[in-house]
Amino acid sequence: MLLVQVAEETYALPLRSVVETAQVNLQHVHVMEGSEVLCLRNETLPLVRLAELFQTDQRGPSCNTGSSASGGQTRKVVILGVADQRVALLVDHLIGQEATRVKPLGTYLHRCSSLAGATISGDGRVRLVLDCAGLLAASQGITSSVRKASA
Numbered sequence: 001m002l003l004v005q006v007a008e009e010t011y012a013l014p015l016r017s018v019v020e021t022a023q024v025n026l027q028h029v030h031v032m033e034g035s036e037v038l039c040l041r042n043e044t045l046p047l048v049r050l051a052e053l054f055q056t057d058q059r060g061p062s063c064n065t066g067s068s069a070s071g072g073q074t075r076k077v078v079i080l081g082v083a084d085q086r087v088a089l090l091v092d093h094l095i096g097q098e099a100t101r102v103k104p105l106g107t108y109l110h111r112c113s114s115l116a117g118a119t120i121s122g123d124g125r126v127r128l129v130l131d132c133a134g135l136l137a138a139s140q141g142i143t144s145s146v147r148k149a150s151a
Helices: 132-150
Strands: 002-006 009-013 018-025 029-032 035-040 043-049 073-082 085-091 093-097 115-120 126-130
Touching: 002 073, 002 085, 018 035, 035 073, 043 132, 073 093, 073 132, 085 132, 126 132
Parallel strands: 009 126, 043 085
Antiparallel strands: 002 009, 002 093, 018 073, 029 035, 035 043, 073 085, 115 126
16 A cells, blocks of 8 residues: 555555656646646646545645745645546655555445545554545546536
8 A cells, every 4th residue: 555644644545556656846737627637747637636535624734835946836646547547646745655454444434435445554543545446536526516517
């Protein structure tokens, strides 16, 4: 698993779906047809802000917006690949990799398509494991709902 942090929350992403990680300038984020996209090396990718998807509080000190040489803000992204589709996931920090076992969530969270399960860290904290296919579907759902609202 690749561990990422958004605000005060740590999430796990299956490494088999991680194409790459990168630090990007927020000047490369644009809005197309009502949805945010990231232009990365001549490729346009849908952008999912994990903080907005899970409605985490961004006022904490862990929000990482550094300055680049060009004066813009830089952030970390994880490029996820599912089948032939890709999505850029905006996060605050890349923590590292960890081998772990995924446990099912139970009936009360089984309808959340962005979650694949949970894991318990060495210090006893529960971490949510994200479902990359669900994140991609959520990004497409956000796109279509924004289009419908603007029509």
